[in-house]
Amino acid sequence: MKNQVQLIAYVDRFGGGALGDLRDLLRGPLAGVFGGVHLLPFFHPIDGADAGFDPIDHERVDPRLGDWTDIATLSNDVDVVADLIVNHVSAESPQFRDFRSAGSASPHAGMFLTLGKVFAAGATEEQLLAIYRPRPGLPFTTAIVGDGERRILWTTFTPQQIDIDVESPQGTAYLDGILGRFQSAGVRTIRLDAVGYAIKRAGTSCFMIPETYDFIDDLVRRARWRGMQVLVEIHAHYRQQIQIARRVDWVYDFALPPLLLHAFHGRRARHLAHWLEVRPRNAVTVLDTHDGIGMIDIGADTRDGGSEAGLVPPDELAALVDRIHDASRGESRAATGAAASNLDLYQVNCTYLDALGGNERAYLAARALQLFVPGVPQVYYVGFLAGRNDMQLLAKTGVGRDINRPYYRREDVAAALKQTLVRDQIELFRMRNTHPAFDGQFGIERVTDDAIVLLWRNGAHHARLGVDFAAGDFAIDVS
Secondary structure: OOOOOEEEEOHHHEOOOOHHHHHHHHHOOOOOOOOEEEEOOOEEOOOOOOOOOOOOEEEEEOOOOOOHHHHHHHHHHOEEEEEEEOOEEEOOOHHHHHHHHHHHHOOOHHHEOEHHHHOOOOOOHHHHHOOOOOOOOOOEEEEEEOOOEEEEEEOOOOOOEEEEOOOOHHHHHHHHHHHHHHHHOOOOEEEEEOHHHOOOOOOOOOOOOHHHHHHHHHHHHHHHHOOOEEEEOOOOOHHHHHHHHOOOOEEEEOOHHHHHHHHHHHOOOHHHHHHHHHOOOOEEEOOOOOOOEEOOOOOOEOHHHOOEOOOOOHHHHHHHHHHHHHHOOOHHHHOOHHHOOOOOOOEEOOOHHHHOOOOHHHHHHHHHHHHHOOOEEEEEHHHHOOOOOOHHHHHHHOOHHHHHOOOEOHHHHHHHOOOHHHHHHHHHHHHHHHOHHHHOEEEEEEEOOOEEEEEEEEOOEEEEEEEEOOOOEEEEEEO
């Protein structure tokens, strides 16, 4: 992955609706702005139960977007990141439909995870309640397969997303087939989606257990053998991010977005400064993403009955959530938790600009901080275009995350590119992509209760960023 700003976008929601339209943007008005692009799920279909994260056919490009030739053509221009959806597949996939029809006689029967595979001796109430799930309730769905055989399927996210037994020969072959397809299309980096839930063991939380790390190690070997780097997507306690970063090419810095919001809303820089001292350097940095703003990433770890302190104390975390709701005029509250069907327990659904109350100067300061923090910055299309909460789409779908997943036609993108906030971001991106200081050494030059100064040095070159959280302002000095 290049040490340049990366774009992350849904192809059908950013500038026209097809891969060719996206390529035209990257070759035209956005030439030189992004060194790579993460294409959010472009598989068949892009409009299932979870915006493409429930593929019916993971090896087929949705024909409304194009085909694998278009992916290969795009990869000749910029580095392409694609999602390997590790944990599950659609209930409408041909493999699961065959299993549902033929039952145990199906050649795909071993591909799907059932309650009995994990709890062969039966499950106690205590064991079931110990399972970690990002949404309320237990992760199971009952289905009738074959000639009336009842099976309890593992469904971590929704009943339409059937968990794969990734340790079975069928599961291994399924994932290897996708890796091969990516390799042939020139995909340079894969993101392991929902990999933290992939391995289940009786008597554990079934999330990021020791066997999960072993599985990730194996997937990394398989991907690197094909010439691809691996980015792992895990929302978890910050120490787990540090631990997993030692084993993969890239991890997300999901702690940075809420820490920056905490610094601006609470006018406190100390928690952010501490994280900058201990965080992994092989990180992809973000502000907003296609998911919500993660609170678990800076909170305490309470799994397995324990309570390991987080980056922010519980009372300050609760106050931060309330401040985001207030700053967004209550719109984020309408899209978060039990208020919407996408019942994620650890995220606040809101655009980042609205989470800052629409304060464009503070938003630009947050973007500058993202660009100055060590790692590779990834910019979500909505944040790039200075998007605001899409309450109409939220009302239409009832899905909380859709508040931050609007559709931009080509003319919408053209209009957004004329906004001052968008042009200012582009100027920052070009500086980050080309200034030699960012290939040098990073340090925190100064930190106070409500301000921080970051510095990059590379020989005679330097780039310095000072942010005043109390004033919501910043200054940049570059050689």
